[in-house]
Amino acid sequence: MLSAAKMLLGQKCVLQCLKHIRLYRGFHSSGSPYNSTAIKKQNEIFEKEKQRQLSLVKRIEKIRVNHLGPNDECSLIMNKYLSTPYHVAMHFNEIYTKRSVMAVVNGQPWHMLQPLVEDCDLRFLTMKEEEPDEVNRVFWRSSAHMLGALLLDAFKESITVVPVRAPDIPYMIGCFAYDVNLSIQWEPTRQELTSLKRLAYQLSEKKIPFERLVIRKEVAEEIFADNVYKKHHLENVNTERVTLFRLGQFIDINDGPMVTDTGFMVPFNYSITKVHSIDDYLLPNSKLSRFQGVALPSDFECHHTAWSVIEHKAKNPVLLDLKPDFDNKYLPDEAEAAS
Known part of the structure; x- marks a missing residue:
């Protein structure tokens, strides 16, 4: 009787382990089908336009x-x-x-x-200005963009990850976020959140630059031809030029500015704290996944106890800026725009 009970317990343990392994295998170093095609195309167009603009400087x-x-x-x-x-x-x-x-x-x-x-x-x-509002916004904006970049590489090939947008969440709230459309309904385990944190650590260590490029609207439409959310954004922005930022292979529409590179985020203190569903503002009967996180600038140190309190606060679901507001958008300066 005891042996049978032990055997049953062992089987339950194995099943539980397999369950976690399957969830853990949701992560992968290569991208989804959307990524492997669209992302390559986006970067080719981005790089071509970047080189074209450089070639305009004749002397x-x-x-x-x-x-x-x-x-x-x-x-x-x-x-x-x-x-x-x-x-x-x-x-x-x-x-x-x-x-x-x-x-x-x-x-x-x-x-x-x-x-x-x-x-x-x-x-x-620097991050230690007497009036830090502007630099805090820059750091938060950059951290959210970095979150979008790591999500592109986080899932296995069978899971489609479509970048949506970085919601405008004031830094006083205590977290930044990035919204994506996942092809699955996903509630991560603690182990999986740790895996995301590991990816963030790797990005921080590599000190990847945040590249800025101002392009014509029609070029942006070509770059984001496979992303319905970006196409919707471009259709509703009343400007002839669009500002893009690229981090690694991840390209997004963002006015900026951002920090120089990912080295401005402390590797051990960049955490993904919450993943929750919000209504899809564009596609009916669909849900978006909002990933929330918190990060520490490299100019600061934080005791692990204090950091735990900061992380705990960032776990509260934030339901601000659930859809884009196109009424008051920044227009890139004519002097820096491509001809």
């Missing part, structure tokens, strides 16, 4: 960049349409390149890898 023109700040104030001669704030930072020391979250150019927020287009006053902002 090198010089501009004067006045660096403002508490230290190292000076004027530098840089290359118009080629030099970026990051290149300016390289003229000083490593602290500027490692800690500068963004630049402010002639009073405007500026991505660190965004080419400079005219004589300008420039200053760098």
Whole structure:
């Protein structure tokens, strides 16, 4: 009788283990059928357009960049349409390149890898500004974009992952998010959330740059021809030009700015805390999966007890910005747009 009970218990354990193995095998290093075709095409068009814009710079023109700040104030001669704030930072020391979250150019927020287009006053902002609202928004925005990037590579080939959007969630709420359309209804286990965190760790360690590109609307329509959500976005945005950001192979519509690279996120302190369903604003009788997360900037340290409290807060389902609002969209500056 005891042996039979042990055998039954053993069978239950095996079944439970197999159950978790099947769920765990939902993760894979290669993309879904949508990804393997559409993502390759998107990157080919993105790269072609990037090279086309570079080819428009027929001769090198010089501009004067006045660096403002508490230290190292000076004027530098840089290359118009080629030099970026990051290149300016390289003229000083490593602290500027490692800690500068963004630049402010002639009073405007500026991505660190965004080419400079005219004589300008420039200053760098770090995560430790006295008024941190702008840099906090940049960090949160970048963390959400990174979440979208890792989700593309997270699932096995039989599961389709269609990127939808990064909802505009104020950083004061305590989490960022990215919405996707999954071909399955999925409630992750703790082990699977840990697997996602492992992918985030790898992205952070690689210090992958956030590339910015302003393109004509028709080029964006070509890039996102296979994504119904992006097509809907482009149809409802009243602008001739669109700003894209690329992280690895992941391309999304985003006004930015973002941080320079994924090294600005502490590898051990980037967590996916909650996955829950929300109504699909575009497809009837469909659901979207909202992935929520929280991250720590590399300029800060956090005790594991305090971090646990932050993670716990980020587990609360956030039901803000459930569909895009096209009424007040940023229009890229004419001077930096492609002809």
